Amino acid sequence: MREQLERRSFLILLAAVTIAFGFILEPFWSAIFWACAVAVIFSPLQSFLSKKIGERPNLNALITLTICMLIVVIPVIFLSMAFVQEGIQLYQRIDSGEIDPKQMLLQLRDAFPVVDKLLVELGINPNDIREQVTSAVQAASKFLAKETLAIGQNTFSFFISLALMMYLTFFLLRDGSKLKELLIKALPIGDEREHALFQKFVEVTRATVKGNLVVAIVQGALGGIIFWILDIPAPLLWGVIMAFLSLIPAVGAALVWFPAGLYLYATGAWVSATVLMAYGAIIIGLADNVLRPILVGRDTKLPDYVVLFSTIGGISLFGINGFVIGPLVAALFMAMWQIFMTDFNHHTTDN
Known part of the structure; x- marks a missing residue:
């Protein structure tokens, strides 16, 4: 009886500690998830290097991680920088009135009058739809531009997450097979x-x-x-x-x-x-x-x-x-x- 009580108490404590640890890691879930994904994608390269170079886990993981950075991470960083720059320019053009979403919608209405006639036949007021769509387009355009600006301002946070992801990827590449076997041993299914x-x-x-x-x-x-x-x-x-x-x-x-x-x-x-x-x-x-x-x-x-x-x-x-x-x-x-x-x-x- 006592043994059964101890077992249940331990399982409850184990579940509580696991949930608490999950909450601690919550801010880093994206970095952890993508570290797992990158490790899974590049694990065949890791295996290939192990066959060619030999069982040198640290070196093989470092080479794999370097190749990953050269063909994926660095190009994405440069593309993101160009994306942020164009997003800021778009925001400035919307904010200055050079680009006017409302005027663009009016041009669409004038070019396709049949849409207004169809809406009237369906009992829908085209002016109400137009105002709603105009407001939505303006809000979406400015939201997109502002979010792009925010991405540029949060560069430091992005690089911290990227560094954590690459750091974890190295260990997943190096110790992935051991971690897999450990999980298989731990899970009771x-x-x-x-x-x-x-x-x-x-x-x-x-x-x-x-x-x-x-x-x-x-x-x-x-x-x-x-x-x-x-x-x-x-x-x-x-x-x-x-x-x-x-x-x-x-x-x-x-x-x-x-x-x-x-x-x-x-x-x-x-x-x-x-x-x-x-x-x-x-x-x-x-x-x-x-x-x-x-x-x-x-x-x-x-x-x-x-x-x-x-x-x-x-x-x-x-x-x-x-x-x-x-x-x-x-x-x-x-x-x-x-x-x-x-x-x-x-x-x-x-x-």
Whole structure:
């Protein structure tokens, strides 16, 4: 009896201490999450170096981390600096009145009067809709610009988080296999199931990060290039925004290039508008429709509609990290139910 009481007391204390430790780490969850993701993505390189150089964990982890910084971290830093600069310039142009979202909407109304007629037939007051949309566009534009300015002002915080992420990544690369075995030993759900779940975690993380980032980079680059060719202001800024929005399957980048095309039609730039619409639908859209199923859906073994809903849901709950966390939770959900149907239902049938 006493032994059972001691066991329950220990488990309660263990749960309380674990929860408290989780709250202590809460400010660093993004850095920890991305350290895990980077370690998972670059672990094949770590294994390759171990075969070529030998079992020298510190050296292999340092070389892997250096390559990661050269091909990922440093380019992202330079791109972020250019993004912040263009965002500040956009904010200044909105604040000075050089760019007037309300005037842009009036031009759209004059160019497409059929929309007003359709709204009236549906019993909707076009003026109310116009005022609401104008206010929303102005608020969104200034919010975007101000957030960009805030990113520039929070550079120190960003670099602290980046340093913590890279520091943890080094140890995860060096000791990843030992930590995995330690977790498998600690978790009381069965070694085979734990190996299966860890394997699914690795597969989905690798597929969603690499796949979605490749699609985002391709769509952002394609969008930025066509904006630059058509002389649309702040092409780099809008290219980066399209890259972020492309993390949402099916509709992402179109949230930028489609309204831009409509505005070009409204201002009489028919050739540029037609080029942008055709380019967006065929070239940018093709990158999403072809690359995403190959790079994400195939490796995660998730249906396209599950990837879509889990990505949108993940982003709404966890912010930018959600484009990985959402599909990861969905994949683990399906994997655990598969284990349940295979193991537990089988045992129930046998009994």
